[in-house]
Amino acid sequence: MKNPARQTVAVPSASERRFFGQGIPGVKLDELAGKLIVVEGADGSGRSSQIAALVNWLETLGHATVQVGLKRSTLVSEELEKAQNGNILSRTTLSLFYATDFADQLENTILPALRAGFIVLADRYIYTLMARDLVRGMDAAWLKNLYGMALKPDAVFYLEVPPEELVQRNLSKNATLDYWESGMDLGLSRDVFDSFQKYQTAMQATFRRMQRSYGFTIVNGSRPVDVVTASLQKKISAVLAAK
C-alpha cells in the first residue's frame, strides 16, 4: 500500500441534529448517523464540478456517498418540469410544488441515507428555494414555516460568482441563458442578458442576507476549480472530525 492512511477509514463523529422548525413527524434525530453537506450557488457557479470532485475524494477516503438535488423526486419531478415549461403556475403553487419535491427527497432519500451512515451531498437545498421565492416577493415568515420541515445540514457552502462571470460561464457552456435562471418571469427586462444580471444580482443579495440568519459558508467561486475544491475539502474534513 502506497498510502497506509487509506486503509484505516476515519469514522465521522456524531452530529448535533435538529430541524429548522417542527420537522418531519416521527423522525428520530439521533439515528441519523451520516452527514449532510449542501452546495449552493447559481447555474455556472461550479456546483456540479465541485460535487463530483467531493464524491471522488470522499469515496477514496472510504466514505459512502449519496447525491440529491432539486427536482429529482419520484413523486412530482415530471409534473414540476411540465408546469415549469408551460409557465402556468402562479407563485404560491409553484413554491408548494417545489416544497413537495423537496419533502419527497428528504423523506425517501436524504433521511434513509443518513440513517444508514452515508454522506449526503445535496446539489442545492432549501436556501435556493427560499431565495428564489424571496426575490419574487413571497412572505419570509410563510417560507420559514414551510421549510421548518427541513433538516439542518452539517455544512452549507454557497459558491459565489459575480453575475458578469456567471453570464460568461453559462454562455460558453450552453450558448444560451436559461429562462428561470435569468428570472424572465419577473419582467425585470425583456432582454435576457440584462435580466440575467439583474436577477442574479438580486439572488446574491438575498443569499448574503440569508447568510446572516442561517450562517452558511460563502465560498469565492471565481477561483480555479482545484483551488475551490481544496478549500471545500479542508472545511469538510473539519466537519467530519468535529466533536
Next chain:
Amino acid sequence: MKTFAQLGFPGRLIAVEGLDGSGKSTQIYLLKRWLEAEGIKVYFSEWNSSELVKSATSKGKKRELLTPTTFSLIHATDFADRYERHLLPLLRAGYVVLCDRYIFTAFARDVVRGCPPAWVRGNYSFAALPDLTFFFKADLEVSLNRILDGRPKLKFFEAGMDLQLSADPYESFRIFQGRILEQYLAMSKEFNFTLMDANQRIETQQSIARKIVRERIDLDEFRRHSPLPLPPPVQPQAAAAVEEEDSAV
C-alpha cells in the same frame, strides 16, 4: 385571518365541511342549483381537483408513495393552484364561490396524520377564510354506514391505512374518521362554523341552508346583469324533418 368580505372582495365564498358520507356534497350541489336558478353568478370548486397537480397526486396515491408531509404538501399545492387561478379572480369579479371542502379539511386530516398543526396552518395562511362555512355534523355511525353500506373498496389513503390503525381497512376507516371528527369539532368555534344537523332529511337541511345563505349574503348584489345566453333555437327545417321521421314510423 380574515374573510373575503372583510378583505373587501366583491365576491363571497361559501364552504362546506364534514366527514365523508355527511351529505355535504349533496347539499352544496343543491345550493348551486338554487343560486343558478336565482340568476346568481356562481362557481363551484371541489377539493383535490386541480388538473395540473392531479397526475402527481394520483400517482402518489396509487403507488402509496405519500408520507404525511408530502400528502399535506401535495394537497396544499393543489389548493394553491385552484385558489390563485380560479377562486381569487372569480371573487374579484363578484362571484359567489362554493367550495366542497376548504382549508379545514387539511387542518383536520393532516393533523390526524401527525403533521404539526402550526405548520399545516402556516402553509395555508395565504388563503382567506370563507364568508360562510357549513359544517355537516352527522352521527359518526350514520356517516360511516353511508360510506360502508355497500362494502365499497376503500382506497389506501382514504381509509387512513398509512396510519396503521388497523390491518382491516374498514376498521381503520372508522378510527380515522372518528379522529377527523374530533379535529373538526375542536376548531368549530374558532372558525365560526355554522353547524348543520346532517341527520335530518335532505330537504329539511336544504331549506335551512338556503335560509342561512339568504340571511348572511345579500344575493341581489351577485345577480348577473344580463341573463345567461339561451341555447340556440331549433331550426324550423330540422324540426320538420324530425316530425316526418316520426310519422313514418
